[in-house]
Amino acid sequence: MRYLSTRGGITPLPFCQTVLAGLAEDGGLFLPERIPVLSEEDLRSWARLSYPELAFRVFSLFVDDLPPEDLYQLVERSYRTFTHPEVTPVVRKGPLWILELFHGPTLAFKDVALQFLGNLFEYLLLRSGEKLNILGATSGDTGSAAIYGVRGKKNMAIFILHPHGRVSPVQALQMTTVTDPNVFNLAIQGTFDHCQAIVKRLFSDLEFKRRYRLGAVNSINWARVMAQIVYYLWAYFRVSEAEGKERVRFSVPTGNFGDIFAGYLARRMLAGRIERLILATNENDILTRFVEKGDYSVREVVPTISPSMDIQVASNFERYLYYLWDGDTARVRQAMERFAREGRLRFSEEEVRRVQEDFLSRSVSQEETLATIRAFYQETGYILDPHTAVGVRAALEFADPEVPTISLATAHPAKFPQAVARALGFEPPVPEPLRDLGTRPRKVVILPARVEAVRRFIEEHAL
Ligand SMILES: *Cc1c(COP(=O)(O)O)cnc(C)c1O
Numbered sequence: 001m002r003y004l005s006t007r008g009g010i011t012p013l014p015f016c017q018t019v020l021a022g023l024a025e026d027g028g029l030f031l032p033e034r035i036p037v038l039s040e041e042d043l044r045s046w047a048r049l050s051y052p053e054l055a056f057r058v059f060s061l062f063v064d065d066l067p068p069e070d071l072y073q074l075v076e077r078s079y080r081t082f083t084h085p086e087v088t089p090v091v092r093k094g095p096l097w098i099l100e101l102f103h104g105p106t107l108a109f110k111d112v113a114l115q116f117l118g119n120l121f122e123y124l125l126l127r128s129g130e131k132l133n134i135l136g137a138t139s140g141d142t143g144s145a146a147i148y149g150v151r152g153k154k155n156m157a158i159f160i161l162h163p164h165g166r167v168s169p170v171q172a173l174q175m176t177t178v179t180d181p182n183v184f185n186l187a188i189q190g191t192f193d194h195c196q197a198i199v200k201r202l203f204s205d206l207e208f209k210r211r212y213r214l215g216a217v218n219s220i221n222w223a224r225v226m227a228q229i230v231y232y233l234w235a236y237f238r239v240s241e242a243e244g245k246e247r248v249r250f251s252v253p254t255g256n257f258g259d260i261f262a263g264y265l266a267r268r269m270l271a272g273r274i275e276r277l278i279l280a281t282n283e284n285d286i287l288t289r290f291v292e293k294g295d296y297s298v299r300e301v302v303p304t305i306s307p308s309m310d311i312q313v314a315s316n317f318e319r320y321l322y323y324l325w326d327g328d329t330a331r332v333r334q335a336m337e338r339f340a341r342e343g344r345l346r347f348s349e350e351e352v353r354r355v356q357e358d359f360l361s362r363s364v365s366q367e368e369t370l371a372t373i374r375a376f377y378q379e380t381g382y383i384l385d386p387h388t389a390v391g392v393r394a395a396l397e398f399a400d401p402e403v404p405t406i407s408l409a410t411a412h413p414a415k416f417p418q419a420v421a422r423a424l425g426f427e428p429p430v431p432e433p434l435r436d437l438g439t440r441p442r443k444v445v446i447l448p449a450r451v452e453a454v455r456r457f458i459e460e461h462a463l
Contacts (some may be wrong), residue, residue: 005026029319058233084103090234093380096406097404102411144174160183168307168418225261226262228262251277253309284301296347298313305386306419364394391409413428
């Protein structure tokens, strides 16, 4: 399988080259040249595989430039760090199925992709003898999942900037209690926007970027999308068998369109057995406006109690446009250039009709999110985190007795104790991995919000 760019400006590349590059050279995103569709035989035999076995089969459809034994080992090692024997179990709660994606080391769904990506990067770097310094900014979940993906890996270091005193206490502790020599937490005396601006400036200094071999692990990396396809298939097999139904729906709390785009690919691979995907947003509703009215226009980011979805420009959206426009890369490129200038795209009625064949969508307010946490707990005894609650609320509103709905649980509720306490009047029980965080040694450096300070730190500590 080779990978093309959504903007059409590159010669298609094999899988391994897309992983280290992240973004295509023409500024587009990588996509496989075709989407494999599972045969009846695959559907029968894959339904009983363990999670790592299934992941290996799925990856093998997309990866043909790694020895299969090595790929299997990478997969096996990546999912051994999950505390649940089924990796991503599906549980029935009230009228819904909940796909629990939070049994990884940082208790959020990003571990599913980043545990694999960390191992894959290390493998590719050891093979080529290269070194890589990962640089990123975080306001929460991505940073800790990336750190846990890279900690202790050979030939790699990671520098993660977070706004000092402005990330949730649990998230700050999750990051700063990782003391491995290749992990550098930089607490910046400023806001998340300052952190992002500094990272952007350093990446745009091409000489610096090359000299210190800077790389990223952001959600546009194809390997992350690929890793997320697996749990859609996994959950499909479990729920369609338990319910005796051929078709299911998924409800996905969405920010950067990464997770739900993996669901879109799974839907194509399952030849429509995923009836539709419910795209759930919080008050940052650009994607809901897109699905409902064909209006993809940027507004101010509103901070909410589901912060990992406080996003206006969805970085994976471009991938969906490629399919919506039947692979017309010139059109994707023009649209993305226009969007960069004007901050908006408009879609025709005909396009909206086609989008609505793939997605249902709902924007859920903070009041509704809190009410959903409360009602769902009263009815089922199950505690939802605020991101998951956004997806559950949308799932309940679109409920269809003929089509079982699987709602993705993207974080453990103990990561967001304040929001849960606002809804329920008490904080959720603290699970084992978070219990002694406060007493562990910490490793963090406080730096002023200046590019030069961060640049100097990287010069002194990069591999
Ligand atoms: C990142 C994140 C999301 C959003 O996922 P996208 O791939 O950006 O759509 C939802 N919930 C949680 C808890 C997250 O960390």
